[in-house]
Amino acid sequence: NCLIEGNSIFYSSDKGVSVGQGSTIIIKNNLIVGCPLGIAVKDTGSSVLVDQNTIVDCEEGVAVYEKNFGSGGGKAIVTNSIFSNCEKAITSDSYSSITVTYSLSDTSPLPGATNLLADPLFTDVDAFNFEIMAGSPAFDAGDPQHPNDPDDPRADIGALYRYSSNDYPFNQTPSI
Numbered sequence: 001n002c003l004i005e006g007n008s009i010f011y012s013s014d015k016g017v018s019v020g021q022g023s024t025i026i027i028k029n030n031l032i033v034g035c036p037l038g039i040a041v042k043d044t045g046s047s048v049l050v051d052q053n054t055i056v057d058c059e060e061g062v063a064v065y066e067k068n069f070g071s072g073g074g075k076a077i078v079t080n081s082i083f084s085n086c087e088k089a090i091t092s093d094s095y096s097s098i099t100v101t102y103s104l105s106d107t108s109p110l111p112g113a114t115n116l117l118a119d120p121l122f123t124d125v126d127a128f129n130f131e132i133m134a135g136s137p138a139f140d141a142g143d144p145q146h147p148n149d150p151d152d153p154r155a156d157i158g159a160l161y162r163y164s165s166n167d168y169p170f171n172q173t174p175s176i
Contacts, residue, residue, distance in 0.1 A: 004019035015040045019048050029159050044072030052080045054159040061086040080142040082158035102143040104157050129163040
C-alpha cells in the first residue's frame with residue numbers, strides 16, 4: 001500500500017522501480033529514463049497500477065513475471081502512460097497479467113484498442129525535456145474517465161512533467 005509519485009529516475013543500473021514481496025503499489029506521474037527495466041512487478045500478490053508515467057530509453061518499460069520459481073507471477077494495470085524508445089514496452093510471462101489502456105508507444109503496438117502507436121513529440125529529448133508539445137498525439141488523449149489535468153478538458157497520456165534544467169545535475173553534452 002505505497003504511492004510512488006512525481007519522481008524523475010535516471011539511468012539506474014537495474015530497475016527504475018521494483019515491486020515484489022506481495023506489495024500493492026501505485027506508480028503515478030513519474031519520469032523513468034535509461035534503465036534496463038523501467039518497472040518490474042515480481043511474484044504472486046505483487047500488483048501495481050501504473051498511471052500517467054513516461055518511460056524513455058529503457059530496454060523493457062514494464063515487466064511482470066515470476067522471479068522466484070514456483071511463486072507465481074504479478075499483476076499490472078497500465079494506463080495513460082508513454083513508452084518511448086523502449087526495446088519492449090511491456091512484457092509478461094504465463095504466470096502474470098498486464099492490462100494496458102490509453103497509453104502510447106513509439107516503437108511497437110501495445111495490445112488494446114485504446115492505445116496509440118505514434119511519436120509522443122517531446123519538446124527536446126537531447127536536453128532531457130520530456131514535456132509533450134501541444135501537437136502531441138498524447139495531448140488530451142488519456143482515459144476520459146480519469147480526472148482531468150490542470151489544463152483540462154481531458155487527461156494527457158504521460159507524466160505531468162514540467163522541465164527545469166536545474167533538475168539535471170549531470171553533464172548533458174556528449175563527451176569522449
